Amino acid sequence: MLTPTSYIDHHLTQLAKPLGDSPFWVVHVDSLLIAVLLGIVGLGFLYTVVNGATSGVPSKRQAFVELAFEFVDNQVRSIFHGDQHKFVAPTALTVFVWVFLMNSMDFLPVDIMSRFYERLLHVHHFRGVPTADVNTTFALALTIWMVMIYFNIAVKGLGGWVHELFCTPFGEHPALWVLNFLFNVVELVSKPLSHSLRLYGNMYAGEIIFLLLGMWAATGMVGTFFGIVLGAGWAIFHILIVALQAFIFMMLTVVYIAMAHESH
Amino acid sequence: MNINLTLFSQAFAFGIFIWFTVKFVWPPLLKAIEDRQKYIAEGLAAADEGRKSLDQAQDRVGVIEAEARSKAVDIITAHEKRAAQIIDNAKERAKVEAERIITHARETAEIETAKAKDALRREVGRLAVLGAERILRREIDSKAHTELLNQLRDEL
Numbered sequence A: 001m002l003t004p005t006s007y008i009d010h011h012l013t014q015l016a017k018p019l020g021d022s023p024f025w026v027v028h029v030d031s032l033l034i035a036v037l038l039g040i041v042g043l044g045f046l047y048t049v050v051n052g053a054t055s056g057v058p059s060k061r062q063a064f065v066e067l068a069f070e071f072v073d074n075q076v077r078s079i080f081h082g083d084q085h086k087f088v089a090p091t092a093l094t095v096f097v098w099v100f101l102m103n104s105m106d107f108l109p110v111d112i113m114s115r116f117y118e119r120l121l122h123v124h125h126f127r128g129v130p131t132a133d134v135n136t137t138f139a140l141a142l143t144i145w146m147v148m149i150y151f152n153i154a155v156k157g158l159g160g161w162v163h164e165l166f167c168t169p170f171g172e173h174p175a176l177w178v179l180n181f182l183f184n185v186v187e188l189v190s191k192p193l194s195h196s197l198r199l200y201g202n203m204y205a206g207e208i209i210f211l212l213l214g215m216w217a218a219t220g221m222v223g224t225f226f227g228i229v230l231g232a233g234w235a236i237f238h239i240l241i242v243a244l245q246a247f248i249f250m251m252l253t254v255v256y257i258a259m260a261h262e263s264h
Numbered sequence B: 001m002n003i004n005l006t007l008f009s010q011a012f013a014f015g016i017f018i019w020f021t022v023k024f025v026w027p028p029l030l031k032a033i034e035d036r037q038k039y040i041a042e043g044l045a046a047a048d049e050g051r052k053s054l055d056q057a058q059d060r061v062g063v064i065e066a067e068a069r070s071k072a073v074d075i076i077t078a079h080e081k082r083a084a085q086i087i088d089n090a091k092e093r094a095k096v097e098a099e100r101i102i103t104h105a106r107e108t109a110e111i112e113t114a115k116a117k118d119a120l121r122r123e124v125g126r127l128a129v130l131g132a133e134r135i136l137r138r139e140i141d142s143k144a145h146t147e148l149l150n151q152l153r154d155e156l
Helices: A004-011 A029-051 A060-079 A088-107 A110-121 A134-167 A174-219 A221-261 B005-135 B142-155
Strands: A016-018 A026-028
Touching: A004 A110, A004 A174, A026 A029, A026 B005, A029 A060, A029 A088, A029 A134, A029 B005, A060 A088, A060 A221, A060 B005, A088 A134, A088 A174, A088 A221, A088 B005, A110 A174, A134 A174, A134 A221, A134 B005, A174 A221, B005 B142
Parallel strands: none
Antiparallel strands: A016 A026
8 A cells, every 4th residue: 555654755765785783884775876877977978078178179068068167167266266276176076067967866757767776676765866865965075074174284284273273263362262162163063064964955855845746646637737737847946956056065165175275 | 864884985986086087087178278278379469469560561561652652753753854855855956957957958059049040041141142143143253252152151
């Protein structure tokens, strides 16, 4: 018997493969597989285009890649002051392309894809949107967070960074050290949390709304019609969300790394 | 929302993707774009240079044109002068020639007149002698008369 609960449950259960006894030693095969596949497809496309790149008149495909390149490069230049070509800009491009592709998986109709995965991979549960899995967004945000800490130490030195932790933003007076440190700890913790949960929340909510609209079909012909109309509307609006969230995630990445380069 | 090993595997994949882009995707495209920028800048500079040299050439052309024009004017003036001179010379020569011809003609005419007078004189003399002969057909010493008549002719 298909109930709304079982329907949503079906769509929101990861294809999990336990590798050990504790609940930590579990891999979400669906998220990982789709994410890696999309990364390979996106970056592979960039790589093939870039490898045949000419400094003369570019082909349409190269012009498209250059458009993305210029877009990211301009955004990074407005935030980061330094040699952005060494690390920050390529990282931003990676983040943008990869997150955009992962978010785009949300465009695929949930029920048809579920049937597709079932036929193709013989699995009952399979979630196709890696960014609607909190593991993926945390993975991205924590990687960026560690890069940020690395640059904090690399640019200012360990002493400089510790000094900054205790002496900013309120002042260098010893009485303020604890306050400063607490403030900075809150900032350090909130950065990866807001970074990852913003993306995760948007994509997860988008998925759930598609599921809720899909359930209209259970109410009969009129409901199905409503479901189609509303689903189409939400899908169109979702184009904006997908692009916007990828953009925001990229911008925050650049901002965090840029902040690590600047001393107060 | 359960955090598990997926996080680390995704982070690992992410690291590899960043490394790949930093190493293999960004630099070639950056190079292509920067090369094109340089190429375009060079093209623009060359166009500027070309325009400048064209301006210079046009300036030079103007100078040369002015020079040529003044030279042409000089040449024309010189030749007009020369032509006038030639005409003057020709006129002069013509005048001299004409005078010479006139003088010659006058001389010839004088000679002819003298000749004609001479002949006329002879004729008149002859006619006179003939007339006198006819009138005085009889006893006339023809020889003495002839001498007389000759004397008369010379006087004429």
